[in-house]
Amino acid sequence: MRASRLLSVLLLLQNRGRMTAEELAGELEVSVRTVYRDIEALSAAGVPVYGDRGRAGGYQLVAGYRTRLTGLTEEEAQSLSLAGLPVAAAELGLGTVLAAAQLKLHAALPDELRDRAGRVAQRFFLDVPGWHRGVESLDQLAPVARAVWEQRRLRVRYRRWDHSAVERELEPLGLVLKAGSWYLVARCDGGERTYRVSRIDALEEGETFARPDGFDLAAYWRDWSAGFERRMYPRTALVRLSPLGRDLVPFFLGAVGARALRDSGTEPDEDGWSLVELPVEQGAPALGQLLPFGPELEVLEPADLRERVAGAVARMGALYG
Known part of the structure; x- marks a missing residue:
């Protein structure tokens, strides 16, 4: 964990130049004291980082120094697909992972492309939820997402539209964010079904299962949405x-x-x-x-x-x- 944070400190200084201990602490969600210890550890490891005192001071790398230690972890690579949806990434428990992946990707880009990526981020922003509703904050979303990643069965207690509760054994296949609401696509009793995550009151993880060959989440959602509109x-x-x-x-x-x-x-x-x-x-x-x-x-x-x-x-x- 600390090694990952030290790399993040190094990449932040490489990408942004001089930063204060308070700024680094805010980015990494740690204390200023922890930043001081991390800077000392980087210096002891031979990284040419130095600090300036005073109001305009801060930490920075020696001019011209760059690291190529930017390999993405598996979780970081997965989180990049949510790069335009920071709130959704946070709901899935991937917020800090996404930030680390974007930082590594930014550090690996040539100067021209890095400047262009920065201009795009300053000029375009994706806000998915509608005006009168926000992204649901759900206690069960992170464990559901974990079960999707790991292909683990779920036993859930689910509230139907009439508020009656039922028990279901599910094989989770995917998650869909639609207009601020999360939906779980899962196999149940031999067929694919759709469940609103906000109606999952409790769940238990089970053993792993084999994902059906050829299942296309996007195609399923298009067909299900069309059928839902016809029924509605x-x-x-x-x-x-x-x-x-x-x-x-x-x-x-x-x-x-x-x-x-x-x-x-x-x-x-x-x-x-x-x-x-x-x-x-x-x-x-x-x-x-x-x-x-x-x-x-x-x-x-x-x-x-x-x-x-x-x-x-x-x-x-x-x-x-």
């Missing part, structure tokens, strides 16, 4: 949308609504209104999808949904006088 939106509603209503579709109905707008929308009439077939949920939830549009949307079909919307609007009108 079993009906379509023919609606009239004002120009503002069209602009509101992606905000209220997300990607599903935006796709319907693109695929089924007609040319606007002389008043700017157009016809669109929108996917809707079954029963009362459909009202929650359509009422936020207010007077910018009119339901034409099916008749029962039009009546439900009209009734809800009438009750709202009576409520407000």
Whole structure:
């Protein structure tokens, strides 16, 4: 552990130049006293590191010195696939590993490419969660991720959508981060299933298992997502949308609504209104999808949904006088 930290100190000084003990301690999440001991150990090992006193002081390497000790560990190499998702890496327990891997990779780059990588990091940032929800903080995520890496069976207690609890024996195949929520793809009872990690209340690790040949996590997720959308939106509603209503579709109905707008929308009439077939949920939830549009949307079909919307609007009108 200390050897890895000493290498991190060396690479930080190599990449960034002069750094204070406080800055090094913040990067490595250790005490300033530990940094002092690490600097002494590097100096005793022959690394030409020296310190300057005063307000502008700090530690730095002798000009021209560079190390090539930048080999990545297995965990660091795995963590690089999450380089654009620091929050996700932290949730999986790979935050410090990712930082070390990026530091080693940065040190190994030629000067021109290293400067270019720095400019990219300063100009582009990936923020995955939506505006109204963050990445879930989950106690069970790290052990689930470990079971995925090590191909270990899991016995879990899982809360279903109706809050009932069930016991499941799972063979974890992969994890997916979707709009701030983590999902576990696992084999159960001979078939692949999807489980929301936030609903795993408890788990126990078991023996290892053989991963199915040819399993493609990305392909499975695409197919499952398409099926989930079909199950979630079993009906379509023919609606009239004002120009503002069209602009509101992606905000209220997300990607599903935006796709319907693109695929089924007609040319606007002389008043700017157009016809669109929108996917809707079954029963009362459909009202929650359509009422936020207010007077910018009119339901034409099916008749029962039009009546439900009209009734809800009438009750709202009576409520407000």
